[in-house]
Amino acid sequence: MGINSRTGKDLCVHFTAAAVNMATSSSHSAVRRVAIFGGTHGNELSGVLLVKHWLKHGEEIARRSMEVRPFITNPKAVEKCVRYIDTDLNRVFDNQSLSGDQKGKVPYEIEQARKINSLFGPKGSKNGYDVILDLHNTTAHMGATLILENSRDDFTIQMCKYIQTSMAPESCAVLLIEHPGVKYATTRSIAKHPIGIEVGPQPQGVVRADILRTMKNVVNYALDFMQYFNEGTEFPPCSLEVYRVLEKIDYPRNESGDLGAIIHPSLQDQDWKPLNPGDPMFITMDGEVTCYEGENTVYPTFVNEAAYYEKNQAFAKTEKVTLMAQALRL
Ligand SMILES: CC(=O)N[C@@H](CC(=O)O)C(=O)O
Ligand SMILES: [Zn+2]
Numbered sequence: 123m124g125i126n127s128r129t130g131k132d133l134c135v136h137f138t139a140a141a142v143n144m145a146t147s148s149s150h151s152a153v154r155r156v157a158i159f160g161g162t163h164g165n166e167l168s169g170v171l172l173v174k175h176w177l178k179h180g181e182e183i184a185r186r187s188m189e190v191r192p193f194i195t196n197p198k199a200v201e202k203c204v205r206y207i208d209t210d211l212n213r214v215f216d217n218q219s220l221s222g223d224q225k226g227k228v229p230y231e232i233e234q235a236r237k238i239n240s241l242f243g244p245k246g247s248k249n250g251y252d253v254i255l256d257l258h259n260t261t262a263h264m265g266a267t268l269i270l271e272n273s274r275d276d277f278t279i280q281m282c283k284y285i286q287t288s289m290a291p292e293s294c295a296v297l298l299i300e301h302p303g304v305k306y307a308t309t310r311s312i313a314k315h316p317i318g319i320e321v322g323p324q325p326q327g328v329v330r331a332d333i334l335r336t337m338k339n340v341v342n343y344a345l346d347f348m349q350y351f352n353e354g355t356e357f358p359p360c361s362l363e364v365y366r367v368l369e370k371i372d373y374p375r376n377e378s379g380d381l382g383a384i385i386h387p388s389l390q391d392q393d394w395k396p397l398n399p400g401d402p403m404f405i406t407m408d409g410e411v412t413c414y415e416g417e418n419t420v421y422p423t424f425v426n427e428a429a430y431y432e433k434n435q436a437f438a439k440t441e442k443v444t445l446m447a448q449a450l451r452l
Pocket of ligand 1: 163212258259260261269308318320427429
């Protein structure tokens with residue numbers, strides 16, 4: 123069964139406070155320090171290879187007006203080609219983990235998070251890096267994706283718009299993870315303007331040239347944007363269509379927590395495509411289908427991401443939302 127009409131419409135439109143007076147422009151200070159993080163997850167190899175390459179060939183990412191620093195954030199996980207050693211580095215940049223009052227043996231990633239926070243933060247202070255681009259790969263069919271944490275940050279919205287426009291006709295989706303129930307304390311969150319760069323599909327422990335090239339292009343467009351901004355280029359007011367996370371959906375599971383069903387073939391690889399009421403989501407080994415019973419069309423993403431089986435997430439539901447940013451200049 124399943125209607126599968128693939129005719130989703132936008133659920134609603136949110137405007138940030140910045141949209142109230144589009145005539146004014148916001149003035150920001152120059153971007154001085156930018157970090158490019160790779161290996162936050164040691165088995166996501168496009169970012170690992172690019173950052174290792176740029177550590178030797180810094181000239182490829184150098185821009186006149188700012189410092190650009192490539193950095194491997196989880197070297198032990200990179201060495202073992204695993205997501206993490208003790209705990210997920212991209213979940214432990216909360217104030218409690220960073221503050222250092224944890225008793226007993228400290229997990230490797232917590233130690234590492236504190237080190238990273240002192241080098242590129244501290245989180246929430248004015249001494250933190252201006253921008254951190256954190257490179258990730260997904261096993262899901264998401265293409266190039268920018269992950270945005272704050273819907274009111276005009277600078278980052280303008281940067282996403284610039285990257286999206288430059289990437290065309292290749293698509294570049296923007297995922298907003300601001301939702302209080304779903305938000306997590308990312309490595310990049312210690313910067314004033316954090317951006318995740320997520321590119322897939324790429325299996326864990328594998329590097330694909332097409333995916334690596336896409337990631338490299340996104341990074342270069344991000345750096346170009348910051349260089350133009352520092353040179354005084356004015357960016358006009360803009361709107362940005364984003365997919366805002368609503369909730370995580372787990373696989374059906376049996377009493378012992380094992381998988382009771384898997385992603386249905388008609389949802390597999392359909393990231394960002396509308397999922398309408400009645401559309402299939404899961405199928406059991408006996409062929410029994412579970413359909414989506416919500417009232418509104420949603421847009422699934424991270425569909426069948428390998429790293430999320432342990433996080434009880436089969437995919438994330440998102441809605442389409444339009445953000446607005448004021449004109450931007452130095
Ligand atoms: C597949 C993967 O690792 N995704 C990232 C997304 C992000 O950086 O926000 C994570 O779960 O940390
Ligand atoms: Zn990752």
